[in-house]
Amino acid sequence: xxxxxxxxxxxxxxxxxxxxxxxxxxxxxxxxxxxxxxxxxxxxxxxxxxxxxxxxxxxxxxxxxxxxxxxxxxxxxxxxxxxxxxxxxxxxxxxxxxxxxxxxxxxxxxxxxxxxxxxxxxxxxxxxxxxxxxxxxxxxxxxxxxxxxxxxxxxxxxxxxxx
Amino acid sequence: xxxxxxxxxxxxxxxxxxxxxxxxxxxxxxxxxxxxxxxxxxxxxxxxxxxxxxxxxxxxxxxxxxxxxxxxxxxxxxxxxxxxxxxxxxxxxxxxxxxxxxxxxxxxxxxxxxxxxxxxxxxxxxxxxxxxxxxxxxxxxxxxxxxxxxxxxxxxxxxxxxxxxxxxxxxxxxxxxxxxxxxxxxxxxxxxxxxxxxxxxxxxxxxxxxxxxxxxxxxxxxxxxxxxxxxxxxxxxxxxxxxxxxxxxxxxxxxxxxxxxxxxxxxxxxxxxxxxxxxxxxxxxxxxxxxxxxxxxxxxxxxxxxxxxxxxxxxxxxxxxxxxxxxxxxxxxxxxxxxxxxxxxxxxxxxxxxxxxxxxxxxxxxxxxxxxxxxxxxxxxxxxxxxxxxxxxxxxxxxxxxxxxxxxxxxx
Numbered sequence: 070x071x072x073x074x075x076x077x078x079x080x081x082x083x084x085x086x087x088x089x090x091x092x093x094x095x096x097x098x099x100x101x102x103x104x105x106x107x108x109x110x111x112x113x114x115x116x117x118x119x120x121x122x123x124x125x126x127x128x129x130x131x132x133x134x135x136x137x138x139x140x141x142x143x144x145x146x147x148x149x150x151x152x153x154x155x156x157x158x159x160x161x162x163x164x165x166x167x168x169x170x171x172x173x174x175x176x177x178x179x180x181x182x183x184x185x186x187x188x189x190x191x192x193x194x195x196x197x198x199x200x201x202x203x204x205x206x207x208x209x210x211x212x213x214x215x216x217x218x219x220x221x222x223x224x225x226x227x228x229x230x231x232x
Numbered sequence: 233x234x235x236x237x238x239x240x241x242x243x244x245x246x247x248x249x250x251x252x253x254x255x256x257x258x259x260x261x262x263x264x265x266x267x268x269x270x271x272x273x274x275x276x277x278x279x280x281x282x283x284x285x286x287x288x289x290x291x292x293x294x295x296x297x298x299x300x301x302x303x304x305x306x307x308x309x310x311x312x313x314x315x316x317x318x319x320x321x322x323x324x325x326x327x328x329x330x331x332x333x334x335x336x337x338x339x340x341x342x343x344x345x346x347x348x349x350x351x352x353x354x355x356x357x358x359x360x361x362x363x364x365x366x367x368x369x370x371x372x373x374x375x376x377x378x379x380x381x382x383x384x385x386x387x388x389x390x391x392x393x394x395x396x397x398x399x400x401x402x403x404x405x406x407x408x409x410x411x412x413x414x415x416x417x418x419x420x421x422x423x424x425x426x427x428x429x430x431x432x433x434x435x436x437x438x439x440x441x442x443x444x445x446x447x448x449x450x451x452x453x454x455x456x457x458x459x460x461x462x463x464x465x466x467x468x469x470x471x472x473x474x475x476x477x478x479x480x481x482x483x484x485x486x487x488x489x490x491x492x493x494x495x496x497x498x499x500x501x502x503x504x505x506x507x508x509x510x511x512x513x514x515x516x517x518x519x520x521x522x523x524x525x526x527x528x529x530x531x532x533x534x535x536x537x538x539x540x541x542x543x544x545x546x547x548x549x550x551x552x553x554x555x556x557x558x559x560x561x562x563x564x565x566x567x568x569x570x571x572x573x574x575x576x577x578x579x580x581x582x583x584x585x586x587x588x589x590x591x592x593x594x595x596x597x598x599x600x601x602x603x604x605x606x607x608x609x610x611x612x613x614x615x616x617x618x619x620x621x622x623x624x625x626x627x628x629x630x631x632x633x634x635x636x637x638x639x640x641x642x643x644x
Contacts, residue, residue: 077642
């Protein structure tokens, strides 16, 4: 059995105890999106402000959930804030590829996002996010880790559709 | 302390020996989700498959008759277990969810119209909410709600008002989250006085105490096999014969008809009218044997054992953790069962159960299919420990030790 240290790496616990970019933004100009994990009741509320140049100017995270969903949301917010929407999407693909190593084995069950199996861009650097790789050894927790990323994708899609 | 010899009981369940020999004893505190299975149940199902499997209600050959006999024996056994007046009133279903969908889809569709009202409670499992909401969207009746008090019991202060003009009360026999047991007989009397029927989601009730549907004076009563030592895939709906007779069929197909012509069909008599298609035969047989096992332990002893263990758990957790443990449910043993939902420090239930799993302690985290109740409790999720015949104080101590380990791990 994989150990707890595989799952709860120190950097994850740090983001859980001290979540980054916690809060709300005025809508508009920000866009609000909600994500739910019906399995455990976790919820993420994202506020994403994308400027005319396609850059994520600001981003805030609300909601409640377990250490994995909350730390993943915190790390995601830190990683994509100030990045272009294209770069954020590339990072999302890379992160989900990291997570879907195992998802692809779950009888073809995806992560609920309805997207194709993401192809990672070798140029994308995950950095601290790689600490979440241990989640893959705990299959029921993968959805916790991907919740905020799926919500980000949803928010960016809705922003794109509205503009 | 115990009304049951748990060391002997545990020997009846192969899963405990299996994990003990693997060097990691199983601390199973999730019987409210599904109980473990005794050897007698597993053997009865295996024996059926190995010696007498044939479809029921079709064959004249010997093993088909034997399959029939075992299947119908199980029905009689279950009728006896809940003191039903007639075995014809015992309908096999897949689980409580299907039983309640049957009530909604058959009785509800035939009897409810726009302007009518039914009564549910805030502490219901989704299986006693969503089937009614699906039907409500179609028919447009009202759903009234009995609320939960701050003491985690049902608020009956406005019962007469809520029942006025209602056609049905559908209520849990025991909350799967809080362990709260609504006063069923009182509710049945009040419902009948108001001219309403009463249906009970007894998923968490029948496994734990002697059940007498006649003494409870209820009208429809749903429970499931896998929470009472039986297999998955077999549930029961008991109902008064006069009510079931008047209800139209729910699922159509083979086995539930007396005659079929191009112009239409006539339905079989009870119970077959509600058992379309090949039923879960081995599962029904297994459930009958589960009733034998529970009666061998004695349902009064099962109840006394769980009461004592739940009291011990509440005392132990309070002694060791004080206010760091929050019990989401009644703090006293008055009208509550062996389900203990907890909050612990600021830790999320999923993180707690993950750490507990490392100690071999199986508890459940989440909303427990009771999201309206979670909102009422003001939490997103809880950790739930639940007790059954094979649990003892060592299991409670292991839970407490694992919670301490959890606290240590997260540095709280």
